[in-house]
Amino acid sequence: MKISLVIWPVLLLLSLTETYAQNVKRQTDKHIVHQQERMVFKQWDRKKFTPTKGFLGLNYQYWLTWAWHPNYPKTDRRPLSAAGAQTQRLLMVAAMKNTEEAYKLHADTLRNTAVSEMVNYAGIASRADPLWQLYYRHEFSPLTDGQNGDPMDDAEPEVREYLTSTGILEWYLEESRALAQRLDAARTTNLDRGSRIMAYHHMLGEYRELSTLWEAKKNRAKLYLSLAGTNEKVKESDHPITLPTGKTDRQIADNILSKSKL
Template sequence: MKIHLILWPAIALLSLMQAVAQNVKRQTDKHIVHQQERMVFKQWDRKKFTPTKGFLGLNYQYWLTWAWHPNYPKTDLRPLSASGPQTQRLLLVAAMKNTEEAYKKHADTLRNTALTETVNYAGAVSATDPLWQLYYKHEFHPLLQSNGPSALDGTEPTVRDYLTRTGALDWYLEETRTLAERLEGARTTNLDRGSRIIAYHRMLDEYRKLSSMWETKKQRAKLYLSLTKTNENVRQSGQAVTVPPGRTDSQIADDVLSKSKL
């Protein structure tokens, strides 16, 4: 019973407070409303600087309010006005954004230029050069994979023995080794791409000349061994080879070869 006696008065008091709160009427001051509109979004209208002077300027409220601030109605203090601080801040933010984008674009250009120059000069990435991959890698493959046995591929055992014994094979291997070292230096050295390609071209020309000389040596060694064997066979058979006067060396060689067929 005591609890009910306490709760009922409390509930009645709350209901009364809610009813009073709902009956509160919002009071607005037009002077404050005008000031809020001026400062936020509307035009700085001097006609709305209330209270006004009134008839013959006899409104004492005007003089009590604006006599202390005579320049206030003439000065536009809106933050979003053409010259307001908020407008200036927004313009400054936009200008700073444009400057930032310009700096970023300039930095990206410098980065791309630096990467391009690095790719053009760095020897560490020379293996990725398209011209090397498409052409020079294939042309220099025999040079990079050259060794002693492969240099004598396709030759007869007697020719191999002769080239090895006379030092021709050592000469060829030394030349190819030197050329391979120069090629490796051109690939790994930090060098302008154009100069690197020119170095490839020159060394490829030297390698082709060296390969041609080596093939010529092998052919000449084979011919020399063939002529030597023919001469030995002629000596053992006791046949004399007469050399008519005025014959050329090629005609003499043809006569020797014809004798070997008998």
């Protein structure tokens, strides 16, 4: 019982001491506060460099504090000032970012240029050329898609036999195959796009000339066979046609025209 009477006052005294120790009064020094404000965010105000000189410069605390650092109040030492360390770091970061973006833009430009040049030169990309898709593919379609077709589908049997026997058909097929091989080489070879288009242009002219010549040969063969058939009929007829003699070609033509008007 006596021990409890002694312990309780001791515990009460310790609790009161702890409560008093926790209630610490905040001590503020205006000189330290001014320095913190100067260094962090506020203006570098020379009027707030305390302690001040006082009346007639007789404040000994000023001389004890700032006499050892005479240039300190005149120099803005804030990290975020115009010439501060943090401002310079931020400017350096911005400059490095701009440089990085410029390098990235330059690299992207080089990449796009390289891709464009590759597309212009690569033969594998010639199929996707807009000019080929819009114009030359349709113009060369009989040559590229019709190699296995018969160029005399619309010809009569007599004309077909005549062109085959005389070798004209073989000549046309050989010329067509040679032109098709040249066209395939121009499409698959790594070549400048301008040179490739010029090759298309020249070969298209040759192909049109070949097609015109082939049609002319078929028409001439048909006309020849028609004349040959008429000649055979005349020879087999009992009343051969007598041609006027002693007349010039112009007189014969005038005679024919005069009869056609009647």
